[in-house]
Amino acid sequence: MEHITTPKVENVKLLDRYTNRKAASGTLYLTATHLIYVDASAEVRKETWILHHHIATVEKLPLTTAGCPLLIHCKNFHVAHFVIGQERDCHEVYTSLLKLSQPVKPEELYAFSYNPKMSKDNREIGWKLIDLKVDYQRMGIPNDYWEITDLNKDYEVCNTYPPEIVVPRAASKATVIGSSRFRSRGRIPVLSYLYKENNAAICRCSQPLSGFSARCLEDEQMLQAIREANPGSPFMYVVDTRPKLNAMANRAAGKGYENEDNYDNIRFKFIGIENIHVMRSSLQKLLEVCETKSPSMSDFLTGLENSGWLRHIKAVMDASVFLAKAVKDEKASVLVHCSDGWDRTAQVCSLASLLLDPFYRAFKGFMVLIEKEWIAMGHKFSHRCGHLDGDPKEVSPVFTQFIECVWQLMQQFPCTFEFNEHFLLEIHDHVYSCQFGNFLGTCHKEREDLKIFEKTHSLWPFLLQKKQELRNPLYRGFTAYKELQPNTLPFSFQFWCGMYNRFDKGMHPKQCVLDHLLSCMNQKIKLEDNASELENKLPFLDGPLPNEACFLSKVGCAASKTPMLNTPQDYEGEAPPVLTNGISVGDINVTSDVDQRNKENLANHRDLHLNDSVDVLNSEAKDGKPQHH
């Protein structure tokens, strides 16, 4: 804990970004894993927990009369604005947080110290919960055309691919090896998803090293083998998800894209999704818009447009829809790549699978999808999420975009997903939290080297435990809907307030339909128990059950007892306040509401962190390291 010089600072203010309310005043603690702020001004103890790994940036703002402001931006879009009385304290907290939020060595990541007091066996079972082989079996693989090969068991074909990959049976070892030499970083075409109904497949790879004229016979054979693995179609698509200009520029560096003349019966297509740098700066702009204090509608919409964020989301969705249509409607296989095939390619392959197969829209299936298309296939979570102190240009919200696309689909198809928005947010949180091993490192080989399977826990069993609160009450089950055909006209995309303004509860609907329905579901279970218990008490039933319900029709669904978060905002706008006591009158309720809000936070989707953190605190205390507190 060499980074923590000042474990506790008193008289710290926490400003509310969106209202003119009086700032909270309390104590700030630094622990090994969290920054904890305890609001002393509230009647009920109110705590704000920020995981060090969630901190994206810490800024010391110019000194004010109130003290030294410390602005913290989190990767889960939480923004905390503290004001610390003493400049010296502020500086120490600042330097500590800089180090704590940017660990240098992987071993410093939370997952390696996180101890949920689970038996070793259970931990191991947890890692086996998701087995990709089972998913391939579900697709009918191995079959006449596809096989699971261990050619990559020593990572000789490709060190960012998993040991086992699915390739066409017709592709010989020489073809595979030859093709790998012609693909950027050896990322050969492998199967991502097989649409059993018509044998059309989605395959993925990296860009070919074609330069201006280079060819590779084995690579051409590889593509031919993929095409022929789908005898129903005379052609296959090769989709380059980059903008054409970017792909052409790559040719000068000896990379590039497939020449249609060199490959038999391919239809080559560009789908312009921008690169990680464009996406990073787009998110940056979006967040600036989200953080603007009382923006006008015009400011907001203009900012939203200028950020380009929804344009990028639409591009990813359009590409995925193209893939799904090619497979389902044209019965053609598709090979997808971008540059390295681990960002845009992961996005569109996973989304297309989700559109085609209801399995991936269920809890387990979604976990499989992430394990398969993102984790196993080498999406560089560590770099993209900035887990460790590293190149900031490698950071990019590629996975966030995928999660958002799924959310956009949920908006269009509310009954087709087994899980709800909280599930997406939980996953998004943990991609950054480094609390579980799943998202550490950049590829399978690296995770093996880090021994994550021995030393850390898998996220999935923890999420499944919380299934009750993460499920979608409107889900109509596995068989109700097959393929989804989303509308991708611009008006079908909404700004996701629940993600980017997630911690500004005042902006969210004050009554939550989801919570209401979830408590209805819980109540239903209780009622069913009650009913069967009562039925057992009765020797026999005389007379019919009251279907017509001629009595007691007043009985309502007394489900949603969550108190409403409800206070007036600043409705006066820019003009100087005319309402004399508006703020103070509001304040009395504000504090209690915030408590309520906080409690709700703690009760709902944050409790995993809380408990875990408490555990960590406890275990540290036991270890006799009371350096903080």
Place this chain on the structure above:
Amino acid sequence: MEFAELIKTPRADNVVLHRPFEPAVEGTLCLTGHHLIFSSRRQDNAEELWLLHSNIDSIEKRFVGSLGTIVIKCKDLRIIQLDIPGMEECLNIASSIEALSTLDSVTLMYPFFYRPMFEIVEDGWSAFLPEKEFEFLNALTDEWRLTYINKDFSICPSYPPVVTVPKSIDDETLQKVAVFRHGGRFPVLSYYHKKNGMVMMRTSQPLTGTNGKRCKDDEKLINSTLGPGRRGYIIDTRSLSAAQQARAKGGGFGVEVYYPQWRRIHKSVERFNILQESLIKLVEACNDQSHNMDRWLSKLEASNWLTHVKEILTAGCLAAQCIDREDASVLVHGTEGTDSTLQITSLAQIILDPDCRTIRGFESLIVREWLQAGHPFQQRCAQSAYSNSKQKWEAPVFLLFLDCVWQMLHQFPCSFEFNEHFLVTLFEHAYASQFGTFLGNNENERSKLKLPQKTMSLWSWVNQPEELKNFKNPLFEANSLVIWPSVAPQSLQLWEGVFLRWNRPSKFLDEAQEEMRKIISDNRVLQEKVNYLRRKVAHMETNDEMQEDL
């Protein structure tokens, strides 16, 4: 006038109908005095379209050879297309539709011809009488009285015959105040807040003019509504500069020295053609499917529709905040007091008063704060988003109000007894209807037209149990709280149910509603079963005990 004169070609065969979400279908088109009727030759008669001429906002015709095409744009924002073989037929039909959809005389409108097929349980025309409303008020406070000073509409042509005024102000004073207020709209009670006895009143601008004319009686009336030591806020729905400019035309605003307990807040809300243009731009943006994301967002922004929604909702919230949080009474006015004033007073009531969030209460609110208060529906709703006329008096004031209510419904999904469908239905009927409710511009006109005698009220139809169930929100759980909506741009959304209704199929969203309904009704049935069993068991146990006792 006979409608037959306007219908040169009453019927055309082999017409092809194109409409949203359905494949084109061939059939026969008939024109009647009030309807455009399309019927396919299918056996089951499933493909039928009955379109009120009054729902038609604009039509366009074009020809390819002798095949004519008529594009009909409706006030409910739907667009349909008819391909009619034969140039003459097509031209005849087009000119008939044009004439029939723009009839000058109100008495030729469909509500005067419509004969309901349902039995009237309760006549909507007499369901919301001011006297009844006043009884409730009188039980709470005796500071107000009903005045019949306007019973022949001579004091204020846009007010109803009966209004509520401070008890201490006699009719003679009211008469003088009316002269000082634009259009004779003297201050009247709009809402009484039970919790703290504060009130909301509405009026029109005072006619101060450039030399700052004052009216002692006006001051007396307004000041009399505040007790000693009490404060009040005058919310002027115009900007300060607009209010100042109004003085040049004889209008203006009350000067604070003469109303010492009152503070004035200017909360500018747009009006008239600016709103109409906003609607036109918004609908244009929604209908153009060739837009890319940037263009869509920039068009949405440029329409300013959501800006207006935010503005109006904010003003309503401010009024409510003054009353509930500041313990102050509020007086709202703009220029005429028939548009933005009513948006604000009615939204504030929805925020403050849980009764207004029930179906019955919301109907009553619309009757009180819109129909009786003299919102000129006939003028404002003469045309909708496809209007070419650009008349100053056309403006989607009521639609904006409904949009604000929808925003609140979205933010408080369990606090309203009615659902989105109810709001959409009100929108449709305000623009074109078989019912007489929204005809005329004020009670004066309605009584001259004898609407209650000659037409059916929308409420008579809506309030039938079998219709009512379609308008109920399954999530509703009555709560007595004041509801404070968020007006942050992130919290306000485009009202898809109206603006994207014809642009994207709603199948999957409807299924979600259905599922929601099912979850809740299942629980209800289950709860009833448990209650029944509980009583059974209790009964059995008491029987057992009795037997033991014996």
